[in-house]
Amino acid sequence: MLEARIQKRFGARQDASAFTLDVDLEMTSGGNVLFGPSGSGKTLTLDCIAGFVRPEEGRILLLDEILFDSKAGVHLTPQRRHCGYVFQNYALFPHMTVKENLEFATGVPKTLENRRKVNEMIDRFRLTDVAGLHPHEVSGGQKQRCSIARALIGEPRILLLDEPSQGLDATLRNELYAVLRQVRAEFKTPILLVTHDLEESFELGDELFVMHHGRVVQHGAPKDVLSRPVTAEVAELLGHKNVLAAEILGLDPGRNSSRLRIDDFEMAGPYLPGQLIGDRITVFARAQELRAWPQTLRIVKGAVSKTRTGDERLGPNQIPAVLERVVPLPNSIRLEFAGGLTVTQNALPESAGRDWVVEFPPESIRAIGGK
């Protein structure tokens, strides 16, 4: 559907270091998310597709039409690309009413057909009551719906959204997701959304493209990308906390298991295809899949002493850890241990000390870059 191979270099300037955009992506599904941290080149990629920015090299194909081709010297104007674009601040024309904004997008002749389209959009996006008002007189949600309706009214070949939920409160954000789900359901238009919000990527994407330093470093179904990041960098971008170095001590495909040395502890893990004994790899475990509990306290002659050194008390795949910080989250508690281990769980046990046990269930250990 959309194929883009684009390169653009920016030299270092006073306020910015040098940056190279080198993107290669192919989209086939209806809901695509370009995810990455600020400055990774997401919006720049979107602007190249929309035709605001001219890449130096490459080719952009949308539904078999060439939008840009450096070799053939093709660079269509934004007008001829038929890309609907929803801007971060909506870019509704302030001097036009909601209805006039939609009318502007239907083109010059005010035919019966165009009037019908405008009225249909006003209906579908629940703008009937505010059709005659100016953008500054309507609510954030209404502005949002108006800008999406305006982008869709010309029946674009793709809908591009640039961080549409940036700066929105939770209510508006959920409203936006609902509208976009409605768009997915009612319109055939494929979507390409840019965001740095992981939750949003999962909410809206069938296909997730992870961008970092101007490149697409990984793509796939969101849950696949999340469980199988290709590099430690991607794992960190995806918010994985427990990224650890490991050495493979044993592999047993028959029992689907492996023996690993992580941080001087031997642990059982799942079978790691494509790896050899002795390989040094990076593994990660998701914070919510680990278990943690305080080490038991023992009274010895009236003094409190901990079973710190009693490593024989630790079960398989358990390591001692020193609790550094407890962060209450809306629906859980995040425990941060010395050395960067992070565990989320539902509740904090009473009378918990600083010495804890963290358990890595074997299936929670995943190799980064593994197949």
Next chain:
Amino acid sequence: MDLYPLWLSLRVAAASTAIALVVGLGTAYILTNRNFRGKDVLDALVTLPLALPPTVLGFYLLVLIGRSSPIGIVWESLFGGPLVFTVKAAIIAAVLHATPLLIKSARAAFESVDHTYERAARTLGASEWRLFWHVTLPLTQRQIVAAAALGFARSLGDFGITLMVAGNIPGKTQTLALAIYSAVERGDSTQAAFLAVIISVIALAAVFVMTRFGSRFDSRREAAS
């Protein structure tokens, strides 16, 4: 009291403001939105009249449209009379005086428009022409009104260029500014003072319009949204 100079000046200023608006807005829009070779040269060229003495501008204009110049000859063969030392020449002089400043203000106005509006219009398929008329111009209309007021005041006040190409012919090309000069020369201070007050009142009105409308058209709206 001879009111002809007032009447003439108002006509000349109105006509030249209209012409300067068309020329100035077009040039300013091109300078803001287009990149082409020689853009810097064009930019310098349209700014130059602000730096040159009016008599020098008048001299160049005289060379350009004088009776022996190609333009002057063609004009004379078409209309049967010279272009210089007519009201039309006074209008050309005022246009030359007013346009550079108008270009400056219009350009500042166009540059103040948030680019996402223009980008949005383009993705919605609007032609550059439609974008200009329906988005850029309405968003800058207050500043354009202010620029026009400033242009009007400038046209009204031109002395040097008008004197060079239109002369100072009483009842024909003698504008307010020139009439004041002539009145002072012949010692008629009542007439000079009267005309000076009139020109000051008109200029004051223009400046008032300018400051009143000079703020961004949608600044309040944007603050509210």
